Amino acid sequence: MPEPRDAFDETFPCDFYEPSDLFEPELLYTIPEIGRLLQGLNPDAEVDPETEAVLVDWAVPWVLVNADDLVVAEPRTENGPGYYGLAEHAFDEETTEKS
Template structure:
């Protein structure tokens, strides 16, 4: 439900890091791993489905805005995610 700004003690500007500040140049990641790393989490950390969904809500637009910085590798199987890395 929407809330008035006055309900919040502190408001911060959205500040996204550049892809090269988040990802290692020689490594490919799934979108799930990228989402974790954007939040400063270990890419292998186990998360509940609800938390993972929230993190993806941040990661997908970030990757789209920075699409020129990424390369993509096809998944090994139809039921696996693709992998992304720095261009």
């Protein structure tokens, strides 16, 4: 249900991490792990199922918006999750920027 804007004390800019700021170049992450990273948590942090659902809700659109800078690996098992990581060009840009 929508809420009136004046029901909130404050609003914040909707800024999200760039993939190169969030991911380690040599690692691939699942959607729940990405959700944790977006909230400043370790990818393996323990969270309750309700929190995990919210984190996934944040992670899915982030992956879609940043798809040009990501790669995806097929699940390791038939019913397992997919894994996402930095595309080579995004990693190269990060390396160039830090040089």
